[in-house]
Amino acid sequence: MKILLYGCGSRGRKLFNNLNKMDNIEMVGITDRNIESMVTLEEENKSLFRNIDEVFGLEFDYVLVTLDKHFEDVFKELTLAGLAGNKIISLNEFNKIFVDESNRQNRILPKCGLCGNYVFGWLLTGEKNDLFEQKSVIGAGLRNGICPVCGSTDRLRYVYYILKKYTNIFDVNSSILHFAPEMKLTEEFRKRGYEYITADLMEGRADVVADITNLQFKNNYFDWIICNHVMEHIKNENKALYEIKRCLKPGGSLIITVPICWEEDTYEEDDIVTNADKTLYYGQSDHERLYGRDIEARFGKYGFDVKRYKNTDILNQAEINKNGFILGDAVFICTKM
Structure with missing residues (x-):
């Protein structure tokens, strides 16, 4: 052609x-x-x-x-x-x-799990980044990941896959808080008629303006809080995770994803403050740390039972490729104990 x-x-x-x-x-x-x-x-x-x-x-x-x-x-x-x-x-x-x-011609094609369409391939997304390449950071950098039909990203498709297969979030009426909401996921929740609130620090991007380190919601209110590729941007991770825990019901869960380097522990230093240094050490000027293999213990210390869903643990290479997931990507479901 x-x-x-x-x-x-x-x-x-x-x-x-x-x-x-x-x-x-x-x-x-x-x-x-x-x-x-x-x-x-x-x-x-x-x-x-x-x-x-x-x-x-x-x-x-x-x-x-x-x-x-x-x-x-x-x-x-x-x-x-x-x-x-x-x-x-x-x-x-x-x-x-x-x-x-x-x-x-009986050729096998990849399929988008969000829109259900077979596709000719995945479009490029992200930007080339030396640090992300050197450290094999998952969920960041330049890669083929966008669905040409619905525009969903590789990261979002994997989150959706985990939510569908390993949770009941789409089946049981729930109260949900969703930070920095992804449109395709929002559409899935809106059509179910749940109590679903989107939140963002910037006005006009979501239902409410909310600071994740100082939330306006009542204690023990939400069944689920969704936080995809947000926490790496938050300077005070400690306050953010305690606020999330406060707002979750007992037994409620935080669904969280971040860019991650599986070869090292999380790296952050208080004296890394300039945009240039953040780019040099964390990969982006708006990142506050580079998460690593200690992430389960890191989140667990806040009183969460953390379950890791890494795709290489639950899918084979062919399944990962067909769905257009990032090899080694992971979703963490942190349940309030």
Whole structure:
């Protein structure tokens, strides 16, 4: 299948890199209405950049528009210029065409556990980071992890898998507090009619503004508190975990995930305060520590019974790959004793 990509933004560049590595896809070019976009392309791809007026001289099966929100405008632009409308497709349409063709050839494809769709592959997410690569930090750095259909991340798909398989959170009416809520997970809870509250430190991002180290909720109130990739950003972990414990009912559970290095213990130092030093030692300027293999004991000292669900302990390599999980990712369920 010969593809001309329309869109040289961040999503377009990442998508190009994905498709360019696939044996049954030939990338014939990249185009954009804004020629200045070419400067954002990696050097090895710049020879494939095409001006709009060059498009009609190329041989391709489809023009793949990288951003759905621009699809109608691009479709109108290209059809007015004389390109057949059936040659212009969105990412979802491309995925369907690819999956249908793969089914005819009996190829095994990955499947998104959140939206239920088979996909041509996982789109790039995250950013390249030397520390994360050197220390093999799980849940961070540049990797293939985004579902091209629903946009779910590798991390979120694994959280959802664990919640479905190892908890009753989707089956029993519960009170739930969800920090820094992920949209796809929020949709799952909203449609069940639970008492479900989303919270964030920034106004406008959730139902309530809440400081995780000084929560406004009553004691023993929630059955579940969800905290995915938040705790690494919190300076006072001690106050945050005691506040979470206070707000949980006896027997209630904290569901937590963090970037983690399985090869070392958690690293944090009080004198690491500048953005540059945090990036150097923790991997990001907004991180307050780099969690490690001692995490169960670390959370357990706050009075939680901690259970670790590391995917390499419960799934084989083929299952991890098919679901688009990060190899070695883990969800911790911390139950208030």
